[in-house]
Amino acid sequence: MVSKETLDQIKSLPLAQMVKREPWRASLPHSETSHTLLWITRGQGRITVAGRRSGFGTHNAIFIPAGTMFAIEPGTGTFGSVIFLPQDERLGLPTDPVHLRTRDVSAHKEFNANLEQLQRELDSERPGQDRAAFAYAALLGVWLDRQHAEEAAAQYSDAATRLVARYTRLIENKYPTGHNVQHYATALGVTATHLTRVCNQVSGQPASQVLNDRVMYEARRLLRDTKEPVNAIAKSLGFSTPAYFTRAFQSHSTMTPSAYRNGAHI
CATH class of the missing domain: 2.60.120.280 (Regulatory protein AraC)
Structure with a gap:
């Protein structure tokens, strides 16, 4: 059935x-x-x-x-x-x-x-x-x-690709925690420098950008699809303060979270 x-x-x-x-x-x-x-x-x-x-x-x-x-x-x-x-x-x-x-x-x-x-x-x-x-x-x-x-x-057999795949799986499971690249590198048993070098080789982006882009996707989705307050969204994504979240979001999208939510992106 x-x-x-x-x-x-x-x-x-x-x-x-x-x-x-x-x-x-x-x-x-x-x-x-x-x-x-x-x-x-x-x-x-x-x-x-x-x-x-x-x-x-x-x-x-x-x-x-x-x-x-x-x-x-x-x-x-x-x-x-x-x-x-x-x-x-x-x-x-x-x-x-x-x-x-x-x-x-x-x-x-x-x-x-x-x-x-x-x-x-x-x-x-x-x-x-x-x-x-x-x-x-x-x-x-x-x-x-x-x-x-x-x-x-x-x-997907080479070592570099396997490492980056493991990194993205960890991000997918833990991106709301606010952990930085160093935390993920330690969990993977490599240095942050090595992880960044391998990410650049495989994906054309540093490890920090891979992580940040995933967090910013979720930030946009929550701002666009829910009515959660900006402060609550910042907390749910692991940002220590709403102001830090606002600076990070504005750096990524060139507008504040409130402006994005109010339709400035359309």
């Missing part, structure tokens, strides 16, 4: 819709409670997954497991789809990030056909619609398995 809660987590939307109104929701590092599958049909851009930055282009498929930090910066004229999939073992989805650059035309057609059928079932009210939508979501998992084979493991 496929529960309504599980089916509600299966969604497909155009990439442009994800980034059109508030680009920071895509371009600042964050994670989703569902698995995220990106399918690029035109254009190019950059994506950072688990701290690893790389370029993407047409007919790239990028799978991001739930709870994994990522940020995407699509270029002008980039088109594609974003598919959200539930954390359900029956779908057989990968446990690690996968970035595929497919060249086989038949593989492109197969993915597009499965995605179109999935969307058709999500939009329908026919009997068995829930089972059919789940089945097409599972077929996307099969497609990923067949395409990437050993490629995903090879992409």
